[in-house]
Amino acid sequence: MTKYLNPACALLARLRVASFFSVVRRMPFPGAVAALLGFMLASAALAADAPRKSFDLAPDVAERALKKFSLQSGREVLFATETAGGVRTNEVKGDYAPQEAADKLLAGTGLVAVPNIKTGAFTIGRAPDPNDQRAAQKTPGDRPTSQDRARPPKTPTNP
Numbered sequence: 001m002t003k004y005l006n007p008a009c010a011l012l013a014r015l016r017v018a019s020f021f022s023v024v025r026r027m028p029f030p031g032a033v034a035a036l037l038g039f040m041l042a043s044a045a046l047a048a049d050a051p052r053k054s055f056d057l058a059p060d061v062a063e064r065a066l067k068k069f070s071l072q073s074g075r076e077v078l079f080a081t082e083t084a085g086g087v088r089t090n091e092v093k094g095d096y097a098p099q100e101a102a103d104k105l106l107a108g109t110g111l112v113a114v115p116n117i118k119t120g121a122f123t124i125g126r127a128p129d130p131n132d133q134r135a136a137q138k139t140p141g142d143r144p145t146s147q148d149r150a151r152p153p154k155t156p157t158n159p
Helices: 007-014 020-025 030-049 062-073 098-106 146-150
Strands: 053-057 092-096 111-115 122-126
Touching: 053 062, 053 098, 062 098, 092 098, 098 111, 098 122
Parallel strands: none
Antiparallel strands: 053 092, 111 122
16 A cells, blocks of 8 residues: 555545546636636735745724724725725734735635735725525516516507
8 A cells, every 4th residue: 555645645546546637627617727726826925935034914994904004914905995995904913924914904805815926015995795696587577577467467458
């Protein structure tokens, strides 16, 4: 029996999966999976390379907290006043990579921090609503509506 140092390799061997790519090829959108994997690896590499900084951010309104975050992280933060309006952020205390600190600051607020790989700046935006795609679409039904009931039915004597 072969010993694997990486638990993921051991799991794949136990499941008798030849390779990650053989699984991806069988998926309906292998290109999308590969792109997502590449993005995740790039994000992880950026987070690992980012130096940890000391953060001391109290819970506050998003506008003020994001300005303090920008000062403490040394990164530019871009956001629209309407986006951050009425949002309260979380407390962040301790040593974190800037992306980690931004994620903790905005967790559960409906806001997300998206880093620009070239400049290192963060763009703050609204998190996509997971229920938007699930909402039932309006379709014309076969039942009469209130407007249909208000009009008398068309007959030869009533045009």
